[in-house]
Amino acid sequence: MEETVQDFTGTVDGKGYKASMDDPAKLPMALIPTAILRGIAAALGYGAKKYAPNNWRRGMKYSEVYSALQRHLVAWQDGEELDGESGLSHLDHAACCLAFLREYTATPTLYAAFDDRYRREMVRVVHPADRGSKFCDAPGCNVLVPRPQAYCFTHAKKVLAEIDAARASAR
Ligand SMILES: [Zn+2]
Numbered sequence: 071m072e073e074t075v076q077d078f079t080g081t082v083d084g085k086g087y088k089a090s091m092d093d094p095a096k097l098p099m100a101l102i103p104t105a106i107l108r109g110i111a112a113a114l115g116y117g118a119k120k121y122a123p124n125n126w127r128r129g130m131k132y133s134e135v136y137s138a139l140q141r142h143l144v145a146w147q148d149g150e151e152l153d154g155e156s157g158l159s160h161l162d163h164a165a166c167c168l169a170f171l172r173e174y175t176a177t178p179t180l181y182a183a184f185d186d187r188y189r190r191e192m193v194r195v196v197h198p199a200d201r202g203s204k205f206c207d208a209p210g211c212n213v214l215v216p217r218p219q220a221y222c223f224t225h226a227k228k229v230l231a232e233i234d235a236a237r238a239s240a241r
Contacts, residue, residue: 109162110169116156117166126170129184135174139167 117125142153142164153160174181196203196214203214206222208229213222221229 113162113166131186133186135167
């Protein structure tokens with residue numbers, strides 16, 4: 071009797087998993103290792119009891135989720151397997167935090183308000199040749215204007231229109 075050897079790599083018949091991996095409509099869900107799924111479910115169950123089921127879907131600041139994720143990873147790196155409070159694996163808690171962030175970023179229209187990642191402001195330096203000039207006062211505008219002019223042409227028009235509108239509504 072011929073023995074069937076399961077082909078995990080898809081290299082034998084050239085199809086199998088490899089073929090399904092090339093088809094975005096056929097995500098190879100069967101390839102996901104299941105320990106992490108059980109772990110996430112356990113951590114979510116703990117959270118559901120502590121707060122409410124799906125509480126995290128109301129949104130959390132990205133920085134808070136990221137910090138929790140890193141705290142769990144660092145605790146694990148320091149040799150602690152289980153979270154002191156829940157008794158669950160630090161790695162499962164970390165996976166849970168990561169799943170939240172992934173879900174938030176997958177639906178930015180719902181969660182953009184929680185994205186508080188630090189963004190380095192663009193460093194703006196006036197070239198010596200442009201001494202006497204400054205950048206437009208409008209946030210993020212990189213147009214150089216001669217001092218003491220505050221705004222570039224575009225933003226000056228906008229600001230003047232706003233002032234006019236404010237005056238008109240005050241009357
Ligand atoms: Zn401007």
